[in-house]
Amino acid sequence: MRVRLASVNAASGRDLRTGRIDTDALVRAVARLDADVVAVQEVDHLLPRSGGVDQTALLAAGLGAHGWFAATVHGTPGAPQGVRDAHRTVPDEPSYGIALLVRGGHDTALGFRELRMPAGRGRLPVLDPASGPRLVPDEQRAVVAAVVDTPAGPLSVLGTHLSFTPWHAGRQLRSVRDFARTLPRPLVLLGDLNLPPGIVRRVLPWRPLVTGPTFPAPSPKVQLDHALADGLDERVRVEARIEQVGGSDHRAVVVDLHTCNLPAPGRRERARVGT
Template sequence: MLRIATANAASGRSPSPASGHAKDPGDWALDDWAHDAAALDLDLLAVQEVDHLLPRSGHADQTATVAHALAAGGDPWHARFAAAVHGTPGNAATMRPAPATVGEEPSYGVALLSRHPVEQWDEHRMAPSAVRIPVRNPSWTDEERVVVADEQRVALAARVLAPGGPVTVVTTHLSFVPWRAGAQLRGLVAWARALPRPLVLLGDLNLPASVASRLTGWTRVPTGPTYPAQRPVARLDHVLLDGCTAEEAGTVRLAGADHLAVRATVRW
């Protein structure tokens, strides 16, 4: 059994009071977010939109910050950050695809944190969409629509030595361009064929649940919508299972994020 959750941390940015989405650089609330995550009493946490040593978040190692909160003074957690891009995402002057995770390189990506030991880590990178696309949060005003360029994406896998036996856990954050997110998910499934089962996929897939389960062939864990957090209307954050089952699933608000977290208890 594993108590798991997936959550988009928005790099520690607090939502704008007016619209509910994280857009105000300089308003950082990762400590509060990590405190809320620790209160869930998890065995494993997958996090998307993680900053690593970036100037905009005070050069902090956000994965280490969350790991410290989850440990709560007890045994250290096993944690790994995987870089999707080096530099600040959305900044044309600094952002570039990350061919690998480099510990001292300011980067942006995803993280996995486990209470139990991890036997093996693996990373898989996925090319971005070649087109720029307008992005609009359902709670934004018309003036808040922005046109943005996509970035490279990354998946991080961990073979967790859980008390009930080993389990593979994968997290990712797919493209906001729907057709590219679908192609990335199909590529991830092909890459994951070599990973041992049972397997759990956790992440912000930027796809509806029915599409995600159809493209993977894996079982989706049913929950409500997750985005935007204040008035959720879309379910972008998912738990998908191959070779295991889930119970006690639901969503929860974590401070400073514009997505609800999804949590579940997984058995195999």
């Protein structure tokens, strides 16, 4: 009766120490989490820099899961051909974004839903291993939600990656809050919110399931990666940890929900969220 949730900033599979992208190592690292649901940020889809592979499909296969990818940039982020506003996911178009993985077996995705949020105006200085420092514009952001069938009944899970501009990330978090009103409870939000816990609490006073610094990974100083719950039964026992996954610049958050203290659900309403 354990449901394991995780949030992983994949950084496209790039190893912070070497600057090289290794999708196979990323797949192995995520599979080792043994999670039922994983929200993944910074995922490549058919991009040349990561060998033209569908990272969501490979991550899902490694976990034995269903994978749902939402593009936020068409083309390589920061490159001239990259499009800031990706209003749709094109299956055969190189792109970049977020993914939600829901493992088969006792946990099955009953439906997926997306929310798109416009890009901010900020630019982030980054170090490109090939070309050196450059300014990368913000991109459209997205939220992917799934209603998951668990032994204790339906659980709504949301995955997101918010803007690196704090004021814009705060506005987006309010949009996530409004979007989540349409989803059944209990609900858990996972993701790289690019906001510290104090600001998150003021905007979204949900229950934090994990606390501790997650960024930068080698010696984390601030928590940017979160797991927040709304409507979770107080009898559910929560165990959480923060750990390094692959060579990412973020540490992952992993949460175990132990539902053995709850009565077995009777005739369930199989909630479904439209695609």
